[in-house]
Amino acid sequence: MPRKKVRLEHSVEYLSILDKNGKVDEKLIPKIDKDVLLQIHRTMLLSRHLDDRMLLLQRQGRIGTFAPAKGQEASQVGAMAALEMGDWFVPAFRETAAMLWRGIEPANLLLYNAGYNEGAEIPEDSHDLPIAIPVASQIPHAVGLAYAAGYRESDEIAITFFGDGATSEGDFHEALNFASVLKAPVIFLCQNNQWAISMPRGRQSESRTLAQKGLGYAIPSLQVDGNDVFAVYAAVQEAAERARAGDGPTMIECITYRMSVHTTADDPSKYRDEDEVKKWQELDPILRLQKYLKAKKQLSDKKIEALEKELEQQIDTAWEDTHKRIQELTDPLVMFDDVYAEPPASLQAQRQAYEQHLKCEG
Amino acid sequence: MAELNMADAIKLALTQEMENDDGVIVLGEDVGVDGGVFRITEGLLDRYGERRVIDSPVAETALVGFSIGLALYGLKPVCEMQFSGFSYQGFHQMESHAARLRWRSRGRYSIPMVLRMPYGAGVHALEHHSESKEVLYAHIPGLKMVIPSTPRNARALMVSAIRDPDPVVVFEPKAIYRAFREEVPDDEETLPLGQSRTAREGGDLTMISYGAMLQRTLQAADQLAEEDGVETEVIDLLSLSPLDHERFAESARNTGRVVIVHEAHRSYGPAGEIMARLIEESFYYLEAPIRRVTGFDTIVPMFAREQAYLPDVERILDAARGVLND
Ligand SMILES: Cc1ncc(C[n+]2csc(CCOP(=O)(O)OP(=O)(O)O)c2C)c(N)n1
Ligand SMILES: [Mg+2]
Numbered sequence: 025m026p027r028k029k030v031r032l033e034h035s036v037e038y039l040s041i042l043d044k045n046g047k048v049d050e051k052l053i054p055k056i057d058k059d060v061l062l063q064i065h066r067t068m069l070l071s072r073h074l075d076d077r078m079l080l081l082q083r084q085g086r087i088g089t090f091a092p093a094k095g096q097e098a099s100q101v102g103a104m105a106a107l108e109m110g111d112w113f114v115p116a117f118r119e120t121a122a123m124l125w126r127g128i129e130p131a132n133l134l135l136y137n138a139g140y141n142e143g144a145e146i147p148e149d150s151h152d153l154p155i156a157i158p159v160a161s162q163i164p165h166a167v168g169l170a171y172a173a174g175y176r177e178s179d180e181i182a183i184t185f186f187g188d189g190a191t192s193e194g195d196f197h198e199a200l201n202f203a204s205v206l207k208a209p210v211i212f213l214c215q216n217n218q219w220a221i222s223m224p225r226g227r228q229s230e231s232r233t234l235a236q237k238g239l240g241y242a243i244p245s246l247q248v249d250g251n252d253v254f255a256v257y258a259a260v261q262e263a264a265e266r267a268r269a270g271d272g273p274t275m276i277e278c279i280t281y282r283m284s285v286h287t288t289a290d291d292p293s294k295y296r297d298e299d300e301v302k303k304w305q306e307l308d309p310i311l312r313l314q315k316y317l318k319a320k321k322q323l324s325d326k327k328i329e330a331l332e333k334e335l336e337q338q339i340d341t342a343w344e345d346t347h348k349r350i351q352e353l354t355d356p357l358v359m360f361d362d363v364y365a366e367p368p369a370s371l372q373a374q375r376q377a378y379e380q381h382l383k384c385e386g
Numbered sequence: 387m388a389e390l391n392m393a394d395a396i397k398l399a400l401t402q403e404m405e406n407d408d409g410v411i412v413l414g415e416d417v418g419v420d421g422g423v424f425r426i427t428e429g430l431l432d433r434y435g436e437r438r439v440i441d442s443p444v445a446e447t448a449l450v451g452f453s454i455g456l457a458l459y460g461l462k463p464v465c466e467m468q469f470s471g472f473s474y475q476g477f478h479q480m481e482s483h484a485a486r487l488r489w490r491s492r493g494r495y496s497i498p499m500v501l502r503m504p505y506g507a508g509v510h511a512l513e514h515h516s517e518s519k520e521v522l523y524a525h526i527p528g529l530k531m532v533i534p535s536t537p538r539n540a541r542a543l544m545v546s547a548i549r550d551p552d553p554v555v556v557f558e559p560k561a562i563y564r565a566f567r568e569e570v571p572d573d574e575e576t577l578p579l580g581q582s583r584t585a586r587e588g589g590d591l592t593m594i595s596y597g598a599m600l601q602r603t604l605q606a607a608d609q610l611a612e613e614d615g616v617e618t619e620v621i622d623l624l625s626l627s628p629l630d631h632e633r634f635a636e637s638a639r640n641t642g643r644v645v646i647v648h649e650a651h652r653s654y655g656p657a658g659e660i661m662a663r664l665i666e667e668s669f670y671y672l673e674a675p676i677r678r679v680t681g682f683d684t685i686v687p688m689f690a691r692e693q694a695y696l697p698d699v700e701r702i703l704d705a706a707r708g709v710l711n712d
């Protein structure tokens with residue numbers, strides 16, 4: 025009956041490939057087609073411009089509350105670009121850049137943020153899930169999707185996004201344990217953006233890293249520089265290979281920063297220092313990628329300027345389309361749609377009574 | 387006396403109770419430094435420090451379960467859920483333990499906790515931020531469930547809830563947190579939990595409502611007086627559990643005609659229970675079938691259509707005129 029030590033060797037790898045000056049570690053950089061890389065850059069920039077525009081529209085009262093992705097574009101686009109379109113994308117509520125990579129139209133995002141359920145419409149052949157607002161609640165869905173894909177002998181895998189705050193929720197822990205025990209082909213992508221509304225990362229958890237929470241469930245887990253699109257891409261690519269080979273889940277903690285408000289209903293001046301924001305601006309994921317692309321002569325200031333103009337125009341057009349669509353979406357009866365496959369008679373009756381009421385009101 | 391809005395009136399209740407009793411602990415997500423997303427707990431951290439005003443990790447099961455632990459020890463936790471739509475992990479702890487520990491321990495333990503949360507539509511919010519699912523809590527034996535309708539009764543109910551020996555769920559109508567002001571006495575004021583009030587007197591028709599919908603109900607009542615010469619009595623429930631059925635029964639026996647208004651879904655909503663009580667106890671006094679104006683049995687739509695979901699004055703008038711003409 026000895027009293028002895030059970031030795032556990034745990035350490036968390038930290039991966040960074042692209043530094044803030046745009047220099048890369050050539051040994052570590054993943055192979056990405058030039059066109060794909062430019063597409064990655066374009067999507068990150070589109071997301072940034074769309075965020076800025078939506079903030080403006082929200083301040084003008086033309087759309088409602090939303091959660092900006094600003095600062096987290098590399099974590100999102102880097103991850104999605106490393107996966108196949110057939111893989112399952114299970115977002116939380118801040119994944120604008122990832123959604124754009126998946127081909128979701130800016131006009132749809134605008135419509136959604138203007139308060140219309142139609143903005144969340146998902147094409148029949150897509151493997152994207154809609155936005156999930158209750159923190160961490162979507163994580164188990166990704167595990168189920170991934171397991172189901174395995175059950176059907178598909179090589180699709182699933183990726184789910186969540187924040188640092190989400191790692192405090194039971195749903196997160198239960199989902200990780202499930203994935204580990206069932207060897208589900210799923211990638212847990214934590215965007216540690218240093219804040220959960222007003223709660224700083226340091227007070228959310230005493231764990232030195234969030235990645236080590238995955239290790240607790242025997243899931244291969246690492247930290248990456250989340251503002252480094254190459255590091256995120258490489259980590260997700262590796263995790264995807266492992267998942268497709270039948271070796272189960274991976275947890276990736278992307279160290280990044282929420283450069284904007286939590287949502288437009290939030291006032292960060294109550295709880296965080298502008299200096300901190302400035303410090304992270306130097307690590308801006310888009311600027312870093314641009315420095316690299318410029319050094320490689322794949323991009324120039326002039327080209328960036330032209331691209332920004334083009335993206336602004338794209339957003340102008342999207343907002344015009346959204347605006348037009350809103351004019352057409354005047355029928356409130358759509359609120360009765362899609363609650364059930366077949367609306368029960370009592371719900372039909374409520375709909376008809378309300379329709380009648382509207383007619384009488386004229 | 388000060389003219390306060392409901393947000394400040396609730397804050398006054400919390401401040402005074404923290405001042406009176408060092409067992410009162412405030413906890414929740416963002417309730418400290420940020421002062422709560424609706425600023426209800428603003429200033430409390432500075433005044434009472436971080437051992438009494440706890441900014442918690444994002445973890446509702448633990449928030450509610452931990453509050454139960456505090457209460458078991460004899461403290462008085464006032465736990466905030468950021469929105470009622472995010473209370474469901476906590477719901478498990480409320481139903482499985484907060485509601486039952488007195489019963490399970492044969493009276494040895496009690497859970498004097500308050501679980502407070504904003505509910506209801508009308509603030510242009512995202513999904514899950516506009517629900518009105520008070521029945522989930524009102525259905526549970528062992529829990530009390532109250533919903534204030536004005537600044538003054540919000541303050542008084544909150545004080546009573548904190549002092550109550552049993553777990554009390556307080557749903558705060560966020561749509562009217564800052565909609566209007568009312569005189570709120572500086573001196574402490576309480577209201578018995580389980581007691582409704584008459585918000586407007588009248589002898590022709592009884593309307594029963596609570597929370598944010600009370601305003602629309604009163605508006606409809608005024609319009610009926612003006613346009614139809616009908617005097618409506620409006621009963622403000624204030625408490626769904628216990629339900630004060632005496633007052634509305636008395637009014638219904640007097641008028642014989644009843645309309646119930648709430649924004650909760652229709653099926654199995656509070657109106658169903660109220661109708662059942664009226665039918666059980668006052669059936670022979672009723673002159674017409676009771677009508678209810680409620681939210682529909684749909685998911686609350688995103689905000690562009692939330693007003694269509696909510697009962698409005700027109701729908702209330704329709705129902706009232708229907709009952710009057712039946
Ligand atoms: C279950 C639940 N509780 C509370 C909230 C309110 N809320 C929305 S976001 C958030 C913080 C989430 O922080 P984190 O997981 O780090 O994600 P981030 O917002 O930083 O992207 C909270 C508490 C919620 N949406 N769901
Ligand atoms: Mg965060």
